[in-house]
């Protein structure tokens with residue numbers, strides 16, 4: 001490939017940028033970068049979790065989406081995600097994946113299933129993708145994926161959450177939070193005690209009445225055949 005005028009300008013721009021750039025790393029600079037990269041591959045990487053509720057020892061479906069928004073195909077694309085060490089079990093799929101080529105404007109997906117062995121804030125890190133942005137370069141580009149955030153519930157927390165969901169319907173939306181449940185719970189306990197107390201009292205009365213009539217009948221010399 002004959003080096004074009006555009007290439008020469010580009011190289012000059014890279015040099016100028018390298019010389020001019022501040023040693024302090026500033027994320028904003030990536031967005032305002034003046035270099036024309038429109039004829040290179042430019043990959044955007046998304047990492048998303050399918051489940052709304054994450055629970056310890058339950059499957060989490062992780063999908064990596066890679067979009068090539070650049071003007072060239074990307075080559076030797078390697079995805080790695082170092083998130084799934086000791087804290088997870090990878091139950092399906094591979095934590096890393098490679099593609100020889102991703103065409104300009106194309107996207108690929110990669111899905112794996114992992115099981116967290118802990119409860120607490122979701123522990124993970126961005127996936128890393130390296131790629132060659134044109135067919136005539138050996139200089140790989142590196143991009144990080146977006147980072148899902150969330151919380152892995154313990155089994156107990158899951159049941160509490162489910163109970164809250166059910167409770168919300170049972171109480172017509174009156175009881176929604178854990179705190180409200182505690183109040184509602186104590187109230188219910190009191191009502192239950194009152195109800196049970198009342199039932200016992202009624203039973204007691206019935207028994208008393210029954211006993212009185214038996215005594216009366218015995219006094220009259222009538223034997224109670226029903227016993």
Ligand SMILES: *[C@@H]1O[C@H](CO)[C@@H](O)[C@H](O)[C@H]1NC(C)=O
Nearest residue numbers: 058059060091092093113114
């Ligand atoms: C979790 O994922 C594995 C692997 O795909 C599957 O065999 C298993 O049935 C899943 N478990 C549940 C509860 O969905």
Ligand SMILES: *[C@@H]1O[C@H](CO)[C@@H](O)[C@H](O)[C@H]1NC(C)=O
Nearest residue numbers: 063064065106107108109110
């Ligand atoms: C990747 O997943 C996204 C979101 O689910 C979907 O819109 C897209 O079509 C998928 N791409 C491919 C190449 O399967």
